[in-house]
Amino acid sequence: QSKIKWRMQTYAGSALGEHVIKPAIDTFNKIAGDQMEIELFYADQLVPTGELFQALQRGTIDAVQSDDDSMASPTEVTVFGGYFPFGSRYSLDVPVLFNQYGLKEIWDEEYAAVGVKHISAGAWDPCHFATKDPINSLADLKGKRIFTFPTAGRFLSQFGVVPVTLPWEDIETAVQTGELDGIAWSGITEDYTVGWADVTNYFLTNNISGAWIGHFFANMDRWNELPDNLKELLTVCMEQSHYYRQWWYWGGESDLRVNGDKLKLTTIPDEEWATVEDAAVKFWDEIAAESPTKAKVVEIFRKYNDDMKKAGRPYRYS
Amino acid sequence: MSFARTYIRSVDAMNYRIGRVMMYGIFVMGGILLWSSISKTFFNPSLWTLEMAQFAMVTYYILGGPYSIQIGANVRMDLFYGEWSDHRKAQIDAITVLMLIFYLGVLLYGALGSMAYSLGHYKNVPFQFYWGLLTGAEEIGRLEHSATAWRPVIWPIKLIMCFGFFLMLLQAISELLKDLIRIKGGTV
Amino acid sequence: MSQEMIAIFMFSSMMLMLFTGQRVFGAIGAIGAIAAIALWGVGGSDIPFSSAMKVMKWYPLLTLPMFIFMGYVLSESKIADDLYKMFHVWMGPVRGGLAIGTIGLMVLISAMNGLSVAGMAIGATVALPELIKRGYDKRMVTGVIQAGSSLGILVPPSVVLVLYAMIARQPVGQLWLAGILPGLMMAAMFMIYIYIRCRIQPELGPALPEADRDISRSEKFKLLRAGLLPLFIFAAMMVPFVNGWTSLVESSAVGAATAFLAAVVKKRMTRAVFEVSVRQTLAISCMFMWIILAALGFGAVFDGLGAVNAIDGLFTEQLELNPWMILILMQLSFLIMGTFLDDTAMLVIVAPLYVPLVDALGFDLIWYGVLYTITTQIAYMTPPFGYNLFLMRAMAPPDITLKDIYASITPFVLVMLFALILVMLFPQIAMWLPNYVYGK
Ligand code: NA
Ligand code: NA
Numbered sequence: 001q002s003k004i005k006w007r008m009q010t011y012a013g014s015a016l017g018e019h020v021i022k023p024a025i026d027t028f029n030k031i032a033g034d035q036m037e038i039e040l041f042y043a044d045q046l047v048p049t050g051e052l053f054q055a056l057q058r059g060t061i062d063a064v065q066s067d068d069d070s071m072a073s074p075t076e077v078t079v080f081g082g083y084f085p086f087g088s089r090y091s092l093d094v095p096v097l098f099n100q101y102g103l104k105e106i107w108d109e110e111y112a113a114v115g116v117k118h119i120s121a122g123a124w125d126p127c128h129f130a131t132k133d134p135i136n137s138l139a140d141l142k143g144k145r146i147f148t149f150p151t152a153g154r155f156l157s158q159f160g161v162v163p164v165t166l167p168w169e170d171i172e173t174a175v176q177t178g179e180l181d182g183i184a185w186s187g188i189t190e191d192y193t194v195g196w197a198d199v200t201n202y203f204l205t206n207n208i209s210g211a212w213i214g215h216f217f218a219n220m221d222r223w224n225e226l227p228d229n230l231k232e233l234l235t236v237c238m239e240q241s242h243y244y245r246q247w248w249y250w251g252g253e254s255d256l257r258v259n260g261d262k263l264k265l266t267t268i269p270d271e272e273w274a275t276v277e278d279a280a281v282k283f284w285d286e287i288a289a290e291s292p293t294k295a296k297v298v299e300i301f302r303k304y305n306d307d308m309k310k311a312g313r314p315y316r317y318s
Numbered sequence: 319m320s321f322a323r324t325y326i327r328s329v330d331a332m333n334y335r336i337g338r339v340m341m342y343g344i345f346v347m348g349g350i351l352l353w354s355s356i357s358k359t360f361f362n363p364s365l366w367t368l369e370m371a372q373f374a375m376v377t378y379y380i381l382g383g384p385y386s387i388q389i390g391a392n393v394r395m396d397l398f399y400g401e402w403s404d405h406r407k408a409q410i411d412a413i414t415v416l417m418l419i420f421y422l423g424v425l426l427y428g429a430l431g432s433m434a435y436s437l438g439h440y441k442n443v444p445f446q447f448y449w450g451l452l453t454g455a456e457e458i459g460r461l462e463h464s465a466t467a468w469r470p471v472i473w474p475i476k477l478i479m480c481f482g483f484f485l486m487l488l489q490a491i492s493e494l495l496k497d498l499i500r501i502k503g504g505t506v
Numbered sequence: 507m508s509q510e511m512i513a514i515f516m517f518s519s520m521m522l523m524l525f526t527g528q529r530v531f532g533a534i535g536a537i538g539a540i541a542a543i544a545l546w547g548v549g550g551s552d553i554p555f556s557s558a559m560k561v562m563k564w565y566p567l568l569t570l571p572m573f574i575f576m577g578y579v580l581s582e583s584k585i586a587d588d589l590y591k592m593f594h595v596w597m598g599p600v601r602g603g604l605a606i607g608t609i610g611l612m613v614l615i616s617a618m619n620g621l622s623v624a625g626m627a628i629g630a631t632v633a634l635p636e637l638i639k640r641g642y643d644k645r646m647v648t649g650v651i652q653a654g655s656s657l658g659i660l661v662p663p664s665v666v667l668v669l670y671a672m673i674a675r676q677p678v679g680q681l682w683l684a685g686i687l688p689g690l691m692m693a694a695m696f697m698i699y700i701y702i703r704c705r706i707q708p709e710l711g712p713a714l715p716e717a718d719r720d721i722s723r724s725e726k727f728k729l730l731r732a733g734l735l736p737l738f739i740f741a742a743m744m745v746p747f748v749n750g751w752t753s754l755v756e757s758s759a760v761g762a763a764t765a766f767l768a769a770v771v772k773k774r775m776t777r778a779v780f781e782v783s784v785r786q787t788l789a790i791s792c793m794f795m796w797i798i799l800a801a802l803g804f805g806a807v808f809d810g811l812g813a814v815n816a817i818d819g820l821f822t823e824q825l826e827l828n829p830w831m832i833l834i835l836m837q838l839s840f841l842i843m844g845t846f847l848d849d850t851a852m853l854v855i856v857a858p859l860y861v862p863l864v865d866a867l868g869f870d871l872i873w874y875g876v877l878y879t880i881t882t883q884i885a886y887m888t889p890p891f892g893y894n895l896f897l898m899r900a901m902a903p904p905d906i907t908l909k910d911i912y913a914s915i916t917p918f919v920l921v922m923l924f925a926l927i928l929v930m931l932f933p934q935i936a937m938w939l940p941n942y943v944y945g946k
Contacts, residue, residue: 007810039812046810047556048563050465054435055556058442060549072465074440114440143362153467162363163467167563169675176677176944177754178747179368179565221548341788344575347568351759355752368565371755376562378571379795382788391789392529392796395847399527410526417523418532421554421800424539428555479558490532 004036004230006062006222011049011070011214013169014042015194019248020124020214021065024241028233036230038063043168056219057115063218069149070168075110076293080301081213082149083127086280087301089210089308089316091246094123101300106293107215117223119235122242124212125249127152129204130191131182132175134266138275147171148184152208155283156184159276175199184208189252192260203263206273208280322495326506329492330388333485337385343378347371365468373475380482384489408500415494422490426483433476436462507545513813516541520804524847531793534851535800542807553810557802561795565755566668566678571791572758573620573665576765577658578783580618581627583774588732589614590632595721595729602704602711604640605650606697608633612654613661613693614736618765620665620758622886622894623790625655630901643710644906646700649914652894653696653922656883661689663743663761666879668754669798669853674861674871678754679747680940681875688876688936692925699921739764748943794850801854808855817859822866829867836860837881837926844885844892852885873929876936880926887915 010021017040025040047055052071055061064071068081080087088094098104098121111118129135131144142160146153153163161184166174172195174180183196187207191197216238223231257265288298308315354367386392399407434444438459441447450456463469496506507515516537523533535554542550561567580586593607600606608629615625629651637647659666662682671678704711743761746752752760769775808814821832843852857878864874887894889912898911929935 041810044560044563046806047553048560050563051432051556051559054432055549055552057435057440058431058549058552059547060552060556070465072463074438074460074462145363148467150465150467150469154469157365157467160362162365164368165464165466166565170565170672173671173675173677174753176679178750179753179755337788341784344571344784344787344791347571348575348759348762351568351572351756352763355746355756355760358756359751368755371568372562372565375568375571375795376558378788379792380558382792383796386789386792386796387529389785389789391793392531393793394527394529395524395533396527398525402527407527411528414523414526414528415532417536418528421532421535421539424543424551424554425535425558428552429558431552432555432559475562479555 003034004226006036006038007041007046008038008063008065009041009046009052009061011043011066011168013194016190017042019193020245021241023244024237027240028237031233032230049168056217059219059221062222063216065214065216067149067212067214069151074114076291077107077110077297079151079287079294080297081215083152083209083212084301085152085155085208085283086277087209091123091125091211091250093304094121094211094213095242097300097304101304103297103300106297110293111217112220115220117218117220119216119218120238120242121213121215122245124214124245125187125189125253126207126211127184127209128187128207129182129184130196130200130263131202131204132200133181134202134264135204135268136266137268138272144181145179146182146184147174147180152184155280156208158279172196172199187249187253188256188260188263189249191263192256197260197262201264203265205257205265205267208276322499326492326495329488333384333489334388336485337382337388340378340382340385343374343382347374347378350374369464369466369468369470376475377478380479381485383482384485387489387493404500408497412494412497412501415490415497419487419490419494422483422487426480426487429476429480429483433473433480436473436476509812509816512541512545512811513808513816516808516813530851531796531800534797534804534855538800538804538807541811545811546807553806554803557799557806560802561799564672566672567795567798568755569620569663569668569758570665570794571787572762573663574790575783575787576762577619577621577624578786579762579765579769580615581624582779582782583769583772584632585735585769585772585774586611586615586628587632588729589736590636592729592732594636595726598714601708601713602700603713604637605642605646605700605704605711608637608650609654609693609696609700612657613690614733616658616661616689617740618736619658620663620668622655622658623897625658626651626894626897627901629655630898634902640714641712645910645914646710648898648902648906648911649918650696650700652887652898652915653918656886656894657689657693659883660685660692660879662686663758664879666853666882667875670857670875670878673853673857674875676871676875680872680944683940683943684872684876684936685879687939688880688925688929691928691935692922695921695925696918699917735768739768797850798854801851805855805858814859818863821863829869832867833864833869836864837877840878840881841884841888844882845888849882849885849892853882870933870937872940873933873936876929877926880922880929884919884922888919
């Protein structure tokens with residue numbers, strides 16, 4: 001029997017991919033030995049990110065790592081991928097939402113309907129602004145051209161942010177050439193890892209979401225062709241990558257805020273930032289009104305956040 | 319040969335006219351980009367300028383492509399080609415232009431698949447889907463939107479690309495017919 | 507098929523197709539498409555098209571039609587004529603002075619456009635007939651124009667550096683600044699060469715006769731004003747860009763608009779000039795874009811089939827070379843490929859293979875961008891395949907033969923190689939300015 005070969009493309013460029021995906025794929029290849037090999041490709045390497053979903057569905061690419069939002073999945077759950085404003089506070093919220101509050105089933109169903117296997121969801125970092133000029137109040141956001149996720153952009157535009165979407169690998173250059181004033185795409189760990197901290201000066205400590213939600217997907221036919229042991233191995237390696245990211249980001253965020261020397265921290269006072277949190281409540285209602293599936297997901301987010309509030313410290317401090 | 323000549327005349331004329339219009343696309347792109355810098359300096363930056371300029375650029379070079387073939391703008395490596403007689407050039411071209419036609423066919427096939435996707439077809443049988451649209455057996459599903467805050471639907475630009483690749487294909491076939499006529503000793 | 511075999515198969519069949527003389531984009535695109543369908547597996551046939559979406563998303567490509575248009579407006583409207591007159595009068599009395607002045611003219615032209623085409627056209631139509639009339643050696647003259655016009659892609663704005671920036675994911679602003687000093691240095695080296703050569707062989711470039719120099723002092727200073735126009739166009743584009751007021755693509759539109767307005771104000775924008783500029787912009791843009799489209803498709807297939815690994819493996823593992831040896835080998839291979847491969851194709855197919863390797867070897871990618879551009883300049887003018895050679899052949903009067911053109915470039919290519927070595931040995935020549943301006 002010949003070796004099974006897969007091509008996987010990630011949303012991330014190679015600097016970030018070094019942490020968010022490569023260790024897991026290396027592990028998989030080592031264990032799978034002569035049975036299977038996954039070759040990893042980075043952002044836009046084989047197909048542009050905008051075409052990623054179609055490529056996955058048609059089998060041009062066998063597996064993908066991305067959030068739903070950036071790859072514009074044609075599903076009802078796309079708006080919740082990436083950063084759903086104020087959907088979560090900590091990175092541990094994500095696996096709980098998926099495994100204990102029922103999001104996993106909804107995602108599986110939605111993707112199976114369009115011919116794609118949803119392998120698993122994981123948590124990444126919180127969403128902060130890194131900008132050339134300091135942000136000390138909401139007024140400072142006005143007119144800033146910011147690279148961010150489509151859904152986050154839609155939400156932030158009510159505060160005067162001008163959301164811009166460009167190929168991921170072009171962001172650093174675009175900040176330098178003036179196409180962008182800043183980035184609201186990650187926490188401080190990524191800002192340092194991928195080089196954005198070199199082209200921006202300020203980091204806003206307020207965030208619009210505590211954790212990015214990303215996924216592993218596979219082409220349904222390719223997945224079904226795998227022997228059971230490889231399906232299991234693939235799942236385990238993806239879970240392992242979720243674990244790696246949990247500590248890599250959590251530790252990185254605090255360390256770079258305290259010890260990093262490339263970005264100055266600024267903060268919008270809590271009272272003022274409450275405006276943004278209130279706007280998110282309205283935004284959730286808008287999204288829920290769009291379809292029954294979206295309403296169901298919003299309901300889960302609501303229930304979860306209520307429970308966390310009731311549970312009190314250390315789950316929520318206010 | 320009269321069919322060939324009619325084909326050449328009509329395809330070339332159509333592509334010529336389209337190309338002559340596309341030519342002025344440079345001012346559309348320039349205008350959008352200038353508006354972008356003006357709006358950024360004096361008001362709030364516009365959401366749509368960069369993406370609109372990209373759409374304009376794609377329209378410009380894909381629909382302008384056939385005309386650029388007509389005016390011989392596409393470079394060839396003429397190390398040997400340059401030394402050959404016109405007859406020899408036509409002979410070789412008549413064979414190698416089939417490769418060009420093949421390439422354009424693959425582009426068009428991919429574009430049609432991608433456009434079907436942008437109209438909400440997820441089953442990988444684009445031709446059946448288009449046929450179904452005509453007969454009413456299929457309907458347009460979820461429209462693909464660009465993953466940007468502006469979120470324009472994407473099918474119009476994919477339609478333009480399909481149309482442009484089709485025109486290129488027509489032009490390449492016209493070039494093939496011209497070569498065949500030249501091989502037979504005719505003039506075009 | 508092994509990765510090595512795929513690499514060899516794809517490269518050699520592409521070369522073969524190119525040798526048949528079919529349009530470059532068709533040759534490259536077809537081989538990419540065939541490999542995709544034959545070797546990729548399910549869904550491979552979508553790759554050539556997905557490159558079209560990649561081209562759309564590569565926003566810096568928008569600068570391409572803008573700079574091309576700008577170049578045509580400058581050359582067709584002949585607003586550079588006054589510039590030539592300025593150099594003619596000021597430099598004429600020196601032996602070889604008109605040729606030295608022509609290099610100066612080329613530096614100013616290159617500050618106003620992003621390709622070498624405009625410099626070539628202006629040089630061939632304005633400077634060349636004048637120089638021949640004054641008894642300059644025709645080989646000297648065609649060499650000067652070809653070498654001088656190649657500065658267009660090293661001195662900002664530069665389309666080649668924009669394309670390189672996209673591939674290497676490096677900031678265009680820094681690359682452009684990095685090109686300035688090496689560009690000026692190379693111009694100075696050309697001038698020194700001409701000066702010394704004409705000292706030794708005065709018959710190559712005689713000084714202007716007394717009668718032609720009979721121009722009053724005030725008249726002479728008046729002519730200097732011609733030099734203000736390029737400075738103005740350069741500043742209108744670069745000042746807002748470097749200060750971050752306009753983005754790269756917006757700046758290119760500002761530059762094109764400024765050149766267009768300058769031509770209108772100087773009453774040079776006639777119907778015919780307008781027609782040629784607009785039509786040729788479409789023609790050249792289409793040529794570039796279709797090659798980029800085809801080459802991106804070829805590149806993605808090449809990459810996805812693992813052929814890139816084969817190339818990396820060859821350089822780093824099998825040959826066991828040290829970083830500098832690999833770098834020199836790469837430059838040599840560019841020069842060799844440049845003698846028969848189309849330059850844009852070379853940029854879009856070969857540069858993506860080399861750039862990650864250069865990065866992995868620990869070299870600075872901004873600096874390498876300058877090395878790459880100088881190499882490209884040389885490739886532009888080394889026979890048998892090069893844009894500058896083609897253009898020169900098309901534009902030169904019939905009594906200048908292809909043999910003259912080929913022969914004329916030899917000394918200039920040597921000067922450029924010398925410049926290349928200098929920039930390799932002393933990276934500060936390229937890096938000082940961007941570090942100074944962008945140093946944080
Ligand atoms: Na230039
Ligand atoms: Na060459």
